[in-house]
Amino acid sequence: MRVVENGMSQLSLAVDLAGLRLRNPTLNAAGVLGISSPLLRRVYEAGAGAVVTKSIGPRPRAGHPNPTVSAVECGLLNAMGLPNPGAGYFAEEIRKLKDVGVPVVASFFGESVEAFAETAMVLAEAGADALELNCSCPNVEEEMGMLGADPAGVERVTAAVKGAVDPPVFVKLTPNVADIAEVARAAEQGGADAVTAVNTLLALAVDADLRRPVLANVTGGLSGPALKPVALRCVWEVAEAVDIPVIGCGGVSGWRDAVEFLLCGASAVEVGTALMTKGLDVFRDIPEGIRGYMEEQGFGEVGEIVGLAHEG
Amino acid sequence: MRAEAVRARRLARVEREVDDVRTLYFGDMLCSLASPGQYVMVWAPGVDEVPMSLSTIGREGLSSVTVRSVGEATEALCGLEAGDEIGVRGPFGNGFSVQGTSPLVVAGGTGAASLAPLVEEMLGGGVEPTFVLGARSVDRLLFRERLGRLLGDRLVPATDDGSCGFRGLASECASTMLEERSFDIVYMCGPELMMASVFAEADGMGIPVQASLERHIKCAVGLCGSCGIGPYRVCADGPVFASDQLRTVRGELGRRRMGPSGRMVEVDH
Numbered sequence: 001m002r003v004v005e006n007g008m009s010q011l012s013l014a015v016d017l018a019g020l021r022l023r024n025p026t027l028n029a030a031g032v033l034g035i036s037s038p039l040l041r042r043v044y045e046a047g048a049g050a051v052v053t054k055s056i057g058p059r060p061r062a063g064h065p066n067p068t069v070s071a072v073e074c075g076l077l078n079a080m081g082l083p084n085p086g087a088g089y090f091a092e093e094i095r096k097l098k099d100v101g102v103p104v105v106a107s108f109f110g111e112s113v114e115a116f117a118e119t120a121m122v123l124a125e126a127g128a129d130a131l132e133l134n135c136s137c138p139n140v141e142e143e144m145g146m147l148g149a150d151p152a153g154v155e156r157v158t159a160a161v162k163g164a165v166d167p168p169v170f171v172k173l174t175p176n177v178a179d180i181a182e183v184a185r186a187a188e189q190g191g192a193d194a195v196t197a198v199n200t201l202l203a204l205a206v207d208a209d210l211r212r213p214v215l216a217n218v219t220g221g222l223s224g225p226a227l228k229p230v231a232l233r234c235v236w237e238v239a240e241a242v243d244i245p246v247i248g249c250g251g252v253s254g255w256r257d258a259v260e261f262l263l264c265g266a267s268a269v270e271v272g273t274a275l276m277t278k279g280l281d282v283f284r285d286i287p288e289g290i291r292g293y294m295e296e297q298g299f300g301e302v303g304e305i306v307g308l309a310h311e312g
Numbered sequence: 313m314r315a316e317a318v319r320a321r322r323l324a325r326v327e328r329e330v331d332d333v334r335t336l337y338f339g340d341m342l343c344s345l346a347s348p349g350q351y352v353m354v355w356a357p358g359v360d361e362v363p364m365s366l367s368t369i370g371r372e373g374l375s376s377v378t379v380r381s382v383g384e385a386t387e388a389l390c391g392l393e394a395g396d397e398i399g400v401r402g403p404f405g406n407g408f409s410v411q412g413t414s415p416l417v418v419a420g421g422t423g424a425a426s427l428a429p430l431v432e433e434m435l436g437g438g439v440e441p442t443f444v445l446g447a448r449s450v451d452r453l454l455f456r457e458r459l460g461r462l463l464g465d466r467l468v469p470a471t472d473d474g475s476c477g478f479r480g481l482a483s484e485c486a487s488t489m490l491e492e493r494s495f496d497i498v499y500m501c502g503p504e505l506m507m508a509s510v511f512a513e514a515d516g517m518g519i520p521v522q523a524s525l526e527r528h529i530k531c532a533v534g535l536c537g538s539c540g541i542g543p544y545r546v547c548a549d550g551p552v553f554a555s556d557q558l559r560t561v562r563g564e565l566g567r568r569r570m571g572p573s574g575r576m577v578e579v580d581h
Contacts, residue, residue: 033545035537035574042543054537054574062572066361067353069531070401071316080536085574209320210357210397276316276533279548 011294013287015049015302017268018168018193018245020103020130022049024287025302026258029223029249029272030055030107030132030172031080037096040104047283050103052270053090055134057109058119060086064139065216070205075224075251076273077205079139079217082109087119091126098127105170107132111143116157117164124165131167133158133192136174136199138221148174148199151186158190168193170247173238175227176202180234181241188242196247196270197234201227224273227251232264239265239307253278255289262290262302263309315342316533318355318399324374325394330452332381333422334390335367340400343375347407348430349501349524349552352377353532355399356392360385363529363547365426365501366403367455378425378454404532405551408522410434412497415441416489418510420482420502424454426524426551427501431462444468444489446482446502450475483509495519503581508566511558523558524551525565528572540570 013024026049033039034054043051063083070077084090087108097104106128110116120131135157136148147153154171161169171187173180175198184195200221205214213219231250239246248266252258253274261269274282290302299305321338329335336354343352346369354377355361362385364377381390392398408430415434419427424445434441443463447453449471459467469477470485478485483506489495490513498514500507501524514521527539527546534548542561544550549557558565571577 032535033537033540036540036570038543039537039540039545060573060575063530066530067318067355067399067401069533069536070318071314071533076316076533076535078531078536080530083530083538083573089575205318207318207320207399210399212357214318214399216360272535275535279534 010300011291012301013291015268017247018130018170020050020105020168022103022268024049025262025268025290026283026286027052027105027247027268027270029270030134032272032275034107035084037093040097041100041102042280043283044102046280047287049268050105050129051097052105052132053094053107054084055082055107055109055137056084056087056090056119056123057082058087058115060084060089067215070214072205072222073226075222075226076276077203077215077220077222078200079215079220081139081217082137087122091122094123094126094128103129105130105132107134107172109134109137113157113160117160120161120165124167128167130170131161131165132170132172132196133161134172136172138174138176138200138202138219139217146174146176148183149177151183154183155186155190158187158192162191170194170196172196172199173234174199175230175234181237184238184242188244192244194245194247195238195242196249197238198231198250201230223250225251225253228257232260235261235264235266239310252286253282255286255293258286258290259293259305262305263307265307265310267303267306315402315404318401320397321400323392323394323396323398326392329378329454332390333378333454335376335378336389336392336398337368337374337376338398338400339370339374343403344370344372346375346403348433349407349426350403350405351551352400352402352404353529354389356385356388357397357399359388361399362386363532365524367425367428369429378422380422401532404547406549408499408552410437410439411520413439414495415439415497415499416486416495417441417443418446418482418486418498418500418502418506419444420446420506422454423500423502423524424459427499428455428458430499431459435462440466442466442468442489442493442495444470444482444485446470446485446506448472482506486510487513490514490517490519497522500524504566504579505581511565515555515559521555521558522552525553526551527569538570538572538574
């Protein structure tokens with residue numbers, strides 16, 4: 001612990017994520033309130049270290065019909081279907097966020113390697129501080145396939161995007177694979193500056209009375225507390241496999257969850273489903289909780305915690 | 313049982329209101345505990361799921377939603393009969409909060425659905441509201457009998473064609489009432505152009521407003537943002553918004569709304 005002249009301990013929650021400076025290690029998960037600049041500004045003002053946009057594609061998409069969301073045991077199932085207004089339109093929302101100084105991670109996707117690269121260029125041009133490559137949405141597989149399950153494809157698309165843009169590129173990984181470490185290594189090989197682990201877990205809910213699947217898309221992605229142990233295992237395996245930073249995502253509802261992700265090797269965490277029960281206050285409560293933990297345990301910087309459980 | 317999970321509910325009764333409007337009654341414990349102005353996500357299995365204000369909150373009996381057939385989902389819901397099943401999530405949102413002693417309530421079209429339970433709560437607390445009920449013509453005045461029984465001559469019908477009560481828009485009728493009488497709060501639900509107009513007038517007079525807004529609701533739990541209006545989520549921060557919030561979103565109210573892809577489209581009614 002560093003000590004300053006007045007004797008008070010100086011503790012910093014700031015983290016450097018592959019060149020992206022965050023005031024604390026929390027972000028909203030992609031798809032959570034990322035559809036407009038006023039909502040993302042509110043996420044930042046609530047306390048998030050940076051904001052992540054909804055996954056933006058080359059063209060506008062309306063997404064799947066309702067029901068798109070239903071609660072299940074210990075979690076939430078969703079199949080939104082990547083609704084987004086298209087990169088050209090959304091560029092203005094990024095500019096508005098940059099005008100007021102909000103650090104922006106632009107999540108994006110495409111239906112081809114070229115479309116990924118072109119979309120990334122539009123969002124980078126608009127001022128995105130970093131890009132999160134979404135090759136792992138479980139809800140558009142029929143249309144686009146699951147690129148994120150193919151290590152060679154992940155390496156190719158990552159390399160194409162890295163060749164097209166300057167800001168750091170994070171690759172968001174799917175848990176719906178046999179060996180997530182292999183896919184993480186492919187992303188690193190392709191030039192990824194960090195990886196996010198993980199996207200939602202492919203799942204299904206059926207109603208016994210109505211005798212049909214609940215979601216219009218039939219299958220959906222599981223998030224929330226039910227996903228947390230899976231996500232922790234993924235972060236653990238990925239952190240052992242690559243040298244680039246890992247962003248943890250999946251069931252972070254409070255500061256203890258966040259600390260667990262840090263201990264497993266995440267440098268920051270993304271928070272999503274917890275907003276349903278805890279509201280936007282999670283972005284104040286989690287950093288405050290991490291600060292309390294660091295004070296109590298004698299840490300001065302978040303980086304000191306990252307990956308500690310691997311040494312145990 | 314969690315409010316956020318879909319649950320099947322068998323319709324106990326379906327009542328025909330005016331022309332293409334039906335009220336679907338069902339028993340549901342969580343709905344019986346709801347506040348006036350809260351809504352449920354109603355799923356016509358195999359078709360779509362749409363937000364609907366509770367038009368009856370059955371404290372000890374059936375609750376209901378009141379549906380006008382305007383699209384695929386509402387058409388399917390209006391075609392249902394007693395014994396058919398729907399899916400229900402919720403209730404969601406904040407609902408109205410009863411304030412003041414001399415309220416003006418303004419309903420346009422099916423807006424009366426969310427305001428009828430509010431009136432019942434007000435009367436239960438000894439507050440007697442004046443209620444402007446607007447529609448195109450007399451045969452489309454929703455809940456005219458139900459509200460008339462509760463309010464007597466405090467129910468003020470307004471029809472565009474003058475076939476009943478005030479001749480003109482509900483917003484014009486409300487404007488006259490605000491000028492002629494003294495109210496300490498305005499509640500409303502209905503077409504957004506009506507609400508934007510009444511809000512501007514009431515706000516100019518320093519009278520607080522609570523307005524129930526409508527946007528494209530998908531998740532209903534405050535996560536996806538598809539129902540965003542300015543910095544607010546209609547599904548979770550609303551659907552009822554107070555004057556300071558309405559002032560914040562003045563640039564969008566009655567002007568533009570987020571479409572299904574997140575692009576802004578014009579508000580046309």
